[in-house]
Amino acid sequence: MSIAPVVSFLGGAGTVTGSRFLLETAAARVLVDAGQFQGVKRLRLRNWEPFPVDPRSIDAVVVTHAHLDHIGYLPALVARGLDAPVFVTENTAALAPIVLFDAARLQEEEAEYANRKGFSKHRPALPLFTQDDAAAALELLRPLPFSAREEIASGVTASLHPVAHILGSAAVTLTVDVASGRRRTLLVSGDVGRPAHPILREPPPAPDADVVLVESTYGDRTHEEEDVAVERLADVIRRTAGRGGTVVIPAFAVDRTEVVLLTVRRLVTEGRIPSLPVYADSPMALDVLDVYRDAIDGRDAEVRPELDIEGDPFDPGRLEVARTPQESMALNDQRFPSIIISASGMASGGRVLHHLANRLPSSRNSVVLVGFQAEGTRGRLLADGARAVKLLGRYVPVRAEVVDVGGFSVHADAGELVEWLRPARPPDIAFAVHGEPVAAAAFARRLDDDLGWHAVVAGDGERVRLD
Secondary structure (H helix, E strand, C coil): CCCCCEEEEEECCCCCCCCEEEEECCCCEEEECCCCCCCCHHHHHHHHCCCCCCHHHCCEEECCCCCHHHHCCHHHHHHCCCCCCEEECHHHHHHHHHHHHHHHHHHHHHHHHHHHHCCCCCCCCCCCCCHHHHHHHHCCEEECCCCCCEEEECCEEEEEEECCCCCCCEEEEEEEECHHHCEEEEEECCCCCCCCCCCECCCCCCCCCCEEEEECCCCCCCCCCHHHHHHHHHHHHHHHHHCCCEEEEECCCCCHHHHHHHHHHHHHHCCCCCCCCEEEECHHHHHHHHHHHHHHHCCCCCECCCCCCCCCCCCCCCEEECCCHHHHHHHHHCCCCEEEEECCCCCCCCCHHHHHHHHCCCCCCEEEECCCCCCCCHHHHHHCCCCEEEECCEEEECCCEEEECHHHCCCCCHHHHHHHHCCCCCCCEEEEECCCHHHHHHHHHHHHHHHCCCEEECCCCCEEECC
């Protein structure tokens, strides 16, 4: 008797983080994405729980892209016994070492800092994974070109399709052999980018599939127009410079820092903002910038062909980099108009915490949020108007101006997701994943209303048959 293929939602259901989808057949186990849970404590604690299946039993992993909530749990799985090929795009393979080593280093440093300062209740505080675990995970990566079809496990064929979220981002189709020689196709969208991404080509339409797992991060929202978002950024920079203050921009190192620098360069060139010192303070972001520069210079197929900028596309004219901790801390002593771009994008860790602790108490300064802020993150608290936030073990008053510029998101909004899916053959069922509950429910309704699709919200821990 044959066993029906089943997909389990082990993460990315009921939340925007922790993307983990397990396909099980009679002959194979394939994991799509191995992401970290981020945000509120109850989610972060899930990173430490035993994985629902023995990692040694997984035959293959496919990672959609190099953001931590999609790839950041991979070294932890390796530490727990995973020893299977991990299929990624070529540009994800280029970004993954930067992302995973940086994450491991930060976790090691934060554990050491917590132990030294004594503010962790754990004795001793430990990192989720180490740099050695990250190195072992990277040994498993297997680049797979876009649109190539490869049997990655017994009876399971994978192909990757560009989605323009970040460099190397992909949707995954898995074709599975089922009873009587029939096949079923599962599409996992990963994070879908926007048609107007300033660096990456517009994503092609979604491929056909029998079952679709589609992100719903902005499933209940429409982004403001790009020109409006850019002008709002220009306004806050001008206001802050006029007050003699500093603009702090928490930005993801992968793609968001690049988009922000490209935009600031454009605003300076057009004379819409004064030329200010711009500090890129994230070793990870600086390494990612080099990957993006290489892709632009090499006219990578993912990059917009019209992106032909003389000189460094990411230098607004007075770009300074802070690689060492000493260079980063020195920025806290400066009291002249400037822009600091630092990770992480949700202010959940990294060097930006020191800049926020230093700049939030003064009304001269501004904090600009340029991406999705997950529930429970400091970025979300700031976006929601918190009067104080806890940083590095102590509460800091929020007197700086806080501006949420949602138009800089590189996630497709609800309408853009619908248009990406519209040309595809209607699937038997679509599951809204990778969204907070309200957004996911709204997007499932929209798929029904706009496309006539049978759509539901995936349940955390749920298992569904694909036959």
